[in-house]
Amino acid sequence: MTSSSSGPGIRPVTALPPGEVPEVVISRLPQYVRILSQLLDAGEEVTNSQQLGEQLQVTPAQIRKDLSYFGRFGKQGRGYVVRDLLRELKQILGLNSEWNVAVVGVGRLGNAILNYPGFNPDGFHLVAAFDNNLANVGREVGGVSVQPMAEMAQTVADRSISIAIVAVPSAHTQTVIDQLVACGIRAILNYAPINAQVPDGIRVRSIDPVLALQSMTYYLTEDGPSINGSTAAR
């Protein structure tokens, strides 16, 4: 069986073994972490599903259901202690660990990724880069020396790399992902707009700027943001 990913929140329907947490619930937790961090910074000590739901614009029931997968965090009628919930969620998500990451594809996008300073502070260390263009091999990009694809397996093992960022053209993305999986990579951030096929147990997330743009055009249409009866009926 394969699973595919085609953007945030879009997952194939799979029957979950008892006790397993739906992937989309996990994908929401980093947002909970961000909100809780903001609440903590703002001096808030306690929150509840109502407040979290308002921040994330989902129903309080959805919040309670999401958190229920991980046991009883809150007490009935007393809400959640911000600091405790934040610590638990970070622990669950593995955000207290450091992760070595490989970048595949050192074209324009790969270059931008390797030079992006935002990964390191959150524990994601870009320690290797691979490209099938020999003209790029040996180049120093963002402090990393670009290696040939043939060295991928050895480097992934040597550097304990478990995450890869794939920034190759769509036509080559699936092949590269297959290679990464064969090397033992278990989490892939894919920048190509394709539904990558991966074996069970391998995770793929896609960065999709088109989806983001499509969520804004609503506000640019003639009628503006206010929906009334006539608009809904058109």
Added chain:
Amino acid sequence: MTSSSSGPGIRPVTALPPGEVPEVVISRLPQYVRILSQLLDAGEEVTNSQQLGEQLQVTPAQIRKDLSYFGRFGKQGRGYVVRDLLRELKQILGLNSEWNVAVVGVGRLGNAILNYPGFNPDGFHLVAAFDNNLANVGREVGGVSVQPMAEMAQTVADRSISIAIVAVPSAHTQTVIDQLVACGIRAILNYAPINAQVPDGIRVRSIDPVLALQSMTYYLTEDGPSINGSTAAR
């Protein structure tokens, strides 16, 4: 009042006027459109909140609530006609229109964006690029001639540009966004990890690869994807 954006689904709490649709509901609709397109391609004629909820991994109640903002799409007990719901949602989102887009910042990331072929097929046309580095001005990038920032207002008006993609360093992002807003831009896709401040009525979405990575590390932790009592209690 200002609103800010710090990633998918994270919005400030704001009281909504009656009839106004929460921003996060709108931001989910492109995913509905994608699912419905897949169902249509698969030959499905009818769907329901249960099936859509499974695909999107949210509760059927959330689906019904989201769609209820736009009037009565489905018939009680009969579900939604895939083709009709898809057409209505695309119309609501403005996805049948063509949109002119400006890119600000033609560094590594801006270069990658201007050369990305994925925007055009979905109706987003990158027709202008601006950079404050005079060494970049006049260069042809992805078929667009880079202009100085000073020409922004005139070009935005002349080319009917309503959307901008901002790919400048974090330190300059807010200043650039302020300039874009002053020029009449109403929707901004921001690649910097900052909470951009914009006036009411202006939309910002952020592309945040760190958030995507954080949603996968859960599966890389020692205990693996299966959560049981002892894990939840740690």
